[in-house]
Amino acid sequence: MSKRMNVNSDTTWQDLPRGGAILDAGNAADFKTGDWRAMRPIWYKDKCKHCLFCWAVCPDMSIMAKDGKVIEFDYDHCKGCGVCVDQCKFEALELIAEE
Numbered sequence: 007m008s009k010r011m012n013v014n015s016d017t018t019w020q021d022l023p024r025g026g027a028i029l030d031a032g033n034a035a036d037f038k039t040g041d042w043r044a045m046r047p048i049w050y051k052d053k054c055k056h057c058l059f060c061w062a063v064c065p066d067m068s069i070m071a072k073d074g075k076v077i078e079f080d081y082d083h084c085k086g087c088g089v090c091v092d093q094c095k096f097e098a099l100e101l102i103a104e105e
């Protein structure tokens with residue numbers, strides 16, 4: 007079992023892995039990667055047909071679905087890549103710049 011590295015304000019560059027590589031698998035839950043997002047997908051519920059194409063292509067599993075329907079977006083982890091927006095054929099998603 008790997009030991010997670012605790013990177014904080016006291017961590018020196020000498021303590022970091024070479025190239026700043028993240029060596030521990032399965033660590034996405036530890037970081038709110040959505041904080042780094044420059045673009046944000048906006049979901050228009052009224053236009054959504056719940057085809058789930060967007061859900062299937064999201065690389066971060068940030069589109070939450072239940073009982074075959076989209077229910078919300080996980081903006082804590084959505085990175086704003088826009089793949090979901092490109093996939094939606096019903097104009098139910100729009101990519102806008104973060105404020």
Ligand code: SF4
Pocket residue numbers: 049053054055056057058059060061076093094095096097098099
């Ligand atoms: S691709 Fe568009 S229409 Fe289909 S579930 Fe996603 S937002 Fe809704």
Ligand code: SF4
Pocket residue numbers: 047063064065066067068069079083084085086087088089090091
């Ligand atoms: S913008 Fe990218 S990461 Fe965010 S919900 Fe869409 S596909 Fe997922």
